[in-house]
Amino acid sequence: MLTTRYVPGAPNWVDLGTPDTQAAAEFYGELFGWVFRSAGPEAGGYGMFTLDGATVAAVGPLTEEAATSAWTLYFTTADADATAKAVEQAGGQIRSGPYDVFTAGRTAGLTDPTGAEFAVWQPGGTKGLDAVTDPGTLCWTELHSTDPARAKDFYASVFDWDAQESPMEGFTYTVVSPTGAGAEAAHGGIMPVAENLVAAGTPSGWRPYFEVADADAAAATTGARGGSVIMPPEEIPGVGRSAVLADPFGALFAVITSAPAAA
Numbered sequence: 001m002l003t004t005r006y007v008p009g010a011p012n013w014v015d016l017g018t019p020d021t022q023a024a025a026e027f028y029g030e031l032f033g034w035v036f037r038s039a040g041p042e043a044g045g046y047g048m049f050t051l052d053g054a055t056v057a058a059v060g061p062l063t064e065e066a067a068t069s070a071w072t073l074y075f076t077t078a079d080a081d082a083t084a085k086a087v088e089q090a091g092g093q094i095r096s097g098p099y100d101v102f103t104a105g106r107t108a109g110l111t112d113p114t115g116a117e118f119a120v121w122q123p124g125g126t127k128g129l130d131a132v133t134d135p136g137t138l139c140w141t142e143l144h145s146t147d148p149a150r151a152k153d154f155y156a157s158v159f160d161w162d163a164q165e166s167p168m169e170g171f172t173y174t175v176v177s178p179t180g181a182g183a184e185a186a187h188g189g190i191m192p193v194a195e196n197l198v199a200a201g202t203p204s205g206w207r208p209y210f211e212v213a214d215a216d217a218a219a220a221t222t223g224a225r226g227g228s229v230i231m232p233p234e235e236i237p238g239v240g241r242s243a244v245l246a247d248p249f250g251a252l253f254a255v256i257t258s259a260p261a262a263a
Contacts, residue, residue, distance in 0.1 A: 012128030013074035054130035141188035
């Protein structure tokens with residue numbers, strides 16, 4: 001489960017790159033009740049999504065050449081420069097940085113060897129998101145990889161994640177958590193991209209999950225507000241009811257109404 005105790009390797013930030021921040025703010029405002037708060041004129045259009053005053057995500061204009069609208073997950077590091085070097089040594093790439101974000105922290109945009117983009121955040125004045133796992137906030141991270149075995153080796157090398165494999169129908173789902181934190185601190189999963197989608201050119205990618213009170217209502221709102229329902233709501237036994245969605249500009253994300261914790 002995600003927490004705001006941001007130990008090394010744990011997700012601590014998520015932001016959206018979009019061609020229209022105002023339209024995105026309106027869409028996610030309707031969907032999750034988020035309110036956009038600008039980070040100021042010096043931030044180049046970047047700002048925070050807040051819920052009940054707490055920062056739960058962020059949004060900004062597209063800055064990388066040929067970039068398309070997408071959510072980016074950030075993982076905690078004590079040293080962004082060292083992590084960037086470790087990424088290169090493990091076969092990944094540095095897309096941007098490392099660089100300081102005023103006094104908030106230090107970051108780098110990275111890509112794993114299978115093509116999935118992510119970032120790291122070295123906390124300064126900003127440790128991370130103010131709230132997670134509650135309705136309307138980030139609750140899970142999931143890597144869909146064209147080469148799960150290579151991806152698992154890469155992230156083990158870079159973040160030293162603990163991994164637990166769970167056989168599923170036709171594939172293996174790997175649950176990951178910060179080293180030594182225990183299964184209750186699991187923050188994400190790694191699974192293969194289906195072979196037919198690989199053949200069709202679907203790339204590897206990280207997908208954020210946001211907790212919602214009603215996955216069916218979230219899917220309906222997404223469709224009504226110009227987004228797309230990529231995978232309609234379905235029940236995952238023992239996990240919850242989940243749907244894969246895309247906003248009006250094509251950024252993929254998922255929602256889930258988590259099953260009640262076992263007594």
